[in-house]
Amino acid sequence: MYMYDNYDQTLVDERVEQYRDQTRRFLAGELPAEEFQHLRLRNGLYIQRLAPMLRVAVPYGMLSAVQLRKLAYISRHFDRGYAHFTTRQNVQYNWPKLEEVPDLLAELASVQMHAIQTSGNCIRNTTSDQYAGVATDEIEDARPWAELIRQWSTFHPEYNWLPRKFKIAVTGAREDRAAVQVHDIGVRLIERDGVVGFQILVGGGLGRTPVIAPVIREFLDKQHLLTYLEAILRVYNRYGRRDNKYKARIKILVRAMTAEVFAERVEEEWQHLKDGAETLTDAEINRVKSFFTLPDYQSLHDKPAALTDALGLSLAFGAWHKRNVKGHQQLGYAIVNLAMKATAEAPGDASAEQLETIAELAEEYSFGEVRVTHEQNVTLADVRQDALFTLWQKLCEVGLASPNLGLLTDIICCPGGDYCSLANAKSLPVAEAIQRQFDDLDYLHDLGDLDINISGCMNACGHHHVGNIGILGVDKKGAEFYQVSIGGTASSTAALAQILGPSFARDAIPNVIQKLVNVYLERREAEEHFIDTFSRIGIQPYKDSVYA
Amino acid sequence: MPTIIRDSAIIESPFWVVSLDEVTENSGVSDQPNALLPQAFFLQHQTALAGRKDLGVWLASSDDVEALAGLVHQLPVVALHFPMFGDGRAYSSAVILRTRLQYQGEIRAIGDVRRDELEQMQRCGINAFQLAEDQDIHASLQALSAFSFSYQASIDRPTPLFRQRSG
Numbered sequence: 266m267y268m269y270d271n272y273d274q275t276l277v278d279e280r281v282e283q284y285r286d287q288t289r290r291f292l293a294g295e296l297p298a299e300e301f302q303h304l305r306l307r308n309g310l311y312i313q314r315l316a317p318m319l320r321v322a323v324p325y326g327m328l329s330a331v332q333l334r335k336l337a338y339i340s341r342h343f344d345r346g347y348a349h350f351t352t353r354q355n356v357q358y359n360w361p362k363l364e365e366v367p368d369l370l371a372e373l374a375s376v377q378m379h380a381i382q383t384s385g386n387c388i389r390n391t392t393s394d395q396y397a398g399v400a401t402d403e404i405e406d407a408r409p410w411a412e413l414i415r416q417w418s419t420f421h422p423e424y425n426w427l428p429r430k431f432k433i434a435v436t437g438a439r440e441d442r443a444a445v446q447v448h449d450i451g452v453r454l455i456e457r458d459g460v461v462g463f464q465i466l467v468g469g470g471l472g473r474t475p476v477i478a479p480v481i482r483e484f485l486d487k488q489h490l491l492t493y494l495e496a497i498l499r500v501y502n503r504y505g506r507r508d509n510k511y512k513a514r515i516k517i518l519v520r521a522m523t524a525e526v527f528a529e530r531v532e533e534e535w536q537h538l539k540d541g542a543e544t545l546t547d548a549e550i551n552r553v554k555s556f557f558t559l560p561d562y563q564s565l566h567d568k569p570a571a572l573t574d575a576l577g578l579s580l581a582f583g584a585w586h587k588r589n590v591k592g593h594q595q596l597g598y599a600i601v602n603l604a605m606k607a608t609a610e611a612p613g614d615a616s617a618e619q620l621e622t623i624a625e626l627a628e629e630y631s632f633g634e635v636r637v638t639h640e641q642n643v644t645l646a647d648v649r650q651d652a653l654f655t656l657w658q659k660l661c662e663v664g665l666a667s668p669n670l671g672l673l674t675d676i677i678c679c680p681g682g683d684y685c686s687l688a689n690a691k692s693l694p695v696a697e698a699i700q701r702q703f704d705d706l707d708y709l710h711d712l713g714d715l716d717i718n719i720s721g722c723m724n725a726c727g728h729h730h731v732g733n734i735g736i737l738g739v740d741k742k743g744a745e746f747y748q749v750s751i752g753g754t755a756s757s758t759a760a761l762a763q764i765l766g767p768s769f770a771r772d773a774i775p776n777v778i779q780k781l782v783n784v785y786l787e788r789r790e791a792e793e794h795f796i797d798t799f800s801r802i803g804i805q806p807y808k809d810s811v812y813a
Numbered sequence: 814m815p816t817i818i819r820d821s822a823i824i825e826s827p828f829w830v831v832s833l834d835e836v837t838e839n840s841g842v843s844d845q846p847n848a849l850l851p852q853a854f855f856l857q858h859q860t861a862l863a864g865r866k867d868l869g870v871w872l873a874s875s876d877d878v879e880a881l882a883g884l885v886h887q888l889p890v891v892a893l894h895f896p897m898f899g900d901g902r903a904y905s906s907a908v909i910l911r912t913r914l915q916y917q918g919e920i921r922a923i924g925d926v927r928r929d930e931l932e933q934m935q936r937c938g939i940n941a942f943q944l945a946e947d948q949d950i951h952a953s954l955q956a957l958s959a960f961s962f963s964y965q966a967s968i969d970r971p972t973p974l975f976r977q978r979s980g
Contacts, residue, residue: 272962272974283959287929303898304929386899416964416974422936423908423967426901502905537913542966542973549975 266327266634267412267556269377276420277374280381284308285367292364307387307425309380310366311686318684319358319366320383321373325393325411325435326354326637330624333635335376337620343369348620350605350613352677352728353432354392354637355383359684381419386427386513388418388498392434394442395638398557399600399646401592405454405461407437409553410490413545414452417491424498428505429513431498432470439757444639446478446759447471447731449515450497455484462486467497467527468519471725475761476516479524481531487550489535491543496535500527560632560647565597567650575654582657584710585668590653599653601631601645602638603660604667604675606700611693612678613641622663630656639728640677640716642670673715673782674700677728681721681738682745688721690738690745695719695774702775712782715795716754731755733796734781735762736774747774751781751807752799763804766812780810816950818931819919819941821957823950826941828869828890830923843868849892849923852876859884871923878906878914885916893939895924904937911938911968928953932960938968 269277287304290296296304302312309320321336328336336356340348343365349357361369373379382389391414398406414433418424424431436443437454445451451466463485469478485493497515504522506512519527576583591600603623606612615623623643627635630652631645638644648656660666669675676699679685681692696719703709718732729735735750746768753762769777782795784807789798799807814825827847836842836854843850843862849869853876855862862868869890872878885891891910893903903922910916921941922934928949931942935957944950966973 270978272978275961276964279960300898300927300929386901419964420933420960421965422933422963423904424901425933426899426904426930499905499908502901507900507902542971542976546976549978552975552978 266329267324267408267553273416274374274377277377277379277381280308280379280420281367281370281374284370288364288367303385305366306385307382308366308370309383310361310363311384312363316360317363317366319361319369319380320351321356321358321378321380322383322390323354323356323378323637324415325391325397325408326395326639327408328635328637329376330627330633330635332376332378333620333624333627335372335378337617337624339369339372340617340620343372346617348615348617349611349680350615350637350641350643352613352639352641352679352726353390354395354639355390356637357680359680382425384430385425386429386431387425388421388427388431388433390432391415391418392432392443392448392639394436394438395636395644396442396591396600396646397437397636399593399595399598400438400440400442401594402439403437403594404439404456405437406554406557407435407443407452407454408557409550410437410452410454410463411435412553412556413490413549414494417494417543421498424502427498427502428507429510429515431501431515433494441755441757441759442639444728444731444755444759445469447475447728447755448478450494451478452490457484460486463490465493465497467531468516468524469759470514470516471728471730472514473511473723473725474514474516475725475730476520477759477761478516479519481519481524481528488545489539491545492538492541493531493535495538495543496531499534500530504530559595562595562598562647563649565595565649565651567596569597569651571651572653579654581668582654584706585657585666586653588668588672588710589666589670593647595647597650599648599650601648601653601656602670603643603645603665604670605642605665606667606669606675611680612676612696615643619663619665622665626656626659640671640675642675668706669709671714671716672709673703673712673717673778674709676700676717676719677732678719679721679726681719681727685721685726687724688738689723689740690721690747691771692719692721692727692736692738695736695738695747695771698772698775699778702779712785713794715782717778718753728755729753730761731759732762733799734778739768741768745771747771749774749777749781749811751804752796754796760800765804766808777811781807784810815943817921817941817943818950818954818957819921821954823954826921826943828892828921830871830892830943849890849921852880856880856884863887869919872903872906874900874902874906876906878909881910882914885910885914885918888918890919890921890941891916892921892923892943895922895926895930897925898927898930904933907934907937907939908968928956931956932958936963936967936969 720727750762871892
């Protein structure tokens with residue numbers, strides 16, 4: 266993975282000192298609260314319902330064992346022994362003390378981490394495919410490009426005060442695991458006539474106005490990536506709406522201009538920037554790529570006896586292997602997903618002990634690295650197939666072997682009204698109630714791929730618009746209600762979910778989900794997934810069942 | 814005379830901001846030396862004002878800086894108004910002034926200009942700062958040197974860091 270040099274380290278250290286001084290001035294009464302708010306937000310610190318919340322950047326989801334241990338240490342010393350994995354591959358702490366945050370940031374900086382631009386109306390952490398570099402359907406590893414974007418966007422002086430927050434995602438695989446179609450900018454590595462370049466999408470997003478991003482440039486040569494992004498950002502910074510925060514995202518500008526006109530404006534702007542100083546050099550591309558070389562793989566074969574024997578012996582291991590283990594580019598290796606979604610634990614939450622265990626397992630089984638996924642799970646990307654069974658046994662001991670990856674109980678969920686001051690309703694108890702209702706593993710495996718996404722408010726941190734089943738907390742005259750939608754997907758054929766009808770009280774939700782699942786079970790054909798059946802039969806049968 | 818930071822030093826500047834209301838009520842104001850006139854007024858009266866080297870212009874954050882193309886070189890000062898913390902349009906205006914319009918004179922930030930924004934403003938080519946009233950101008954000087962490097966190319970550091978790293 267990428268390692269800081271003296272330049273990177275100096276910049277992060279200087280930011281810690283700058284932030285320390287800003288905090289000191291605020292506490293001394295020299296900096297008004299509203300001014301400090303802008304400054305702390307650019308360093309990931311929200312003031313929440315119960316306490317401040319600090320969001321730590323995990324660039325494109327990559328973490329080393331050393332960094333995991335530091336996150337565990339921080340959760341013990343500055344928080345309550347927990348960290349929360351978010352839907353944008355970041356980590357959040359829910360209980361840090363405002364006056365201790367500078368020290369917390371210094372701890373992060375000591376392991377090449379930071380909280381820079383994790384909130385505020387600026388360019389946020391760049392996200393990517395959690396299987397980048399090991400996926401079997403990969404055109405090219407997206408991580409070097411995500412790192413180049415991270416560096417370009419860090420402290421970009423012109424784009425630190427945008428109309429609204431700005432999120433970029435990069436994918437280099439055929440299947441879209443980075444949800445590039447629902448980002449402000451989606452960057453897709455594609456191949457054309459034997460040359461790899463970028464397809465650029467702009468103006469996707471969730472929130473109040475969910476939109477699938479249109480393509481504004483079919484093919485961009487690699488060296489132009491940063492100048493082209495610069496052109497998009499400049500058009501947005503100059504012309505994006507600032508009068509209404511709900512109309513300020515770039516998707517609204519793209520829609521108002523039309524994608525064609527927006528693309529022309531970007532093209533005009535780009536003519537001033539193209540071939541300028543930010544044009545990437547081969548030397549720089551190769552320098553960054555050199556951090557993402559293959560680890561020291563052994564020469565192995567697929568399906569070794571150690572694996573096939575274990576699959577023959579243990580049905581439970583087999584169930585886990587079927588759901589949580591994915592194919593790998595390298596013969597004899599596999600991708601392992603730890604579903605952080607045990608029932609009664611908040612989706613994405615990890616205790617300090619779990620973080621340390623994951624660090625140990627990463628060192629023993631996966632070259633000391635892990636990836637955080639936007640489904641709030643953790644991936645060990647380079648595990649020998651002949652070690653899968655022993656790894657699974659260890660995961661069972663520490664409660665990290667939930668074989669529910671991608672199943673109904675692998676719920677994506679924001680922290681909701683229990684923690685977040687923006688939320689209209691609680692989301693975590695809804696997730697738990699659903700997990701309790703569907704506790705029969707055989708039944709779950711028979712249901713197969715089914716994403717449930719829960720957001721506590723319109724801000725859509727739980728990405729409910731792209732859940733096969735989406736649940737949105739709404740406020741009805743002071744009471745918490747839940748609107749249910751169906752048919753969304755964040756895959757390559759992205760689609761937005763359709764609202765089923767009037768919303769429900771919280772305790773009705775598990776039964777509503779049961780009815781939707783029943784319609785699927787009655788109507789599915791052959792090997793159809795939940796989403797395929799929905800696409801074929803439409804929303805009406807589900808409405809009829811739920812509102813009968 | 815306002816006290817400002819210019820090129821990292823604290824100075825008194827003879828240039829003063831004239832509001833659109835003032836100059837609309839009394840266009841004679843524009844005859845006075847060292848007035849910073851609203852862009853709209855300046856463009857409207859550009860023929861009459863042509864050749865005046867003692868005048869400057871100021872732009873609201875919504876003004877189109879490219880309207881000054883071809884007119885800007887006679888002006889000793891172009892001021893950019895920041896209506897509030899968080900309105901970032903003038904950063905792009907400054908960059909366009911320095912690059913596309915090749916403007917070499919003073920670019921001054923006016924309005925809600927605060928210590929913690931100065932470094933970013935400087936990097937976008939703003940070299941003078943007329944701070945908001947409650948700001949400590951001496952303490953604000955420190956803010957200009959918060960970072961030793963920057964990743965991106967900018968007006969003050971035209972070479973991106975990667976060209977130094979990789980040659």
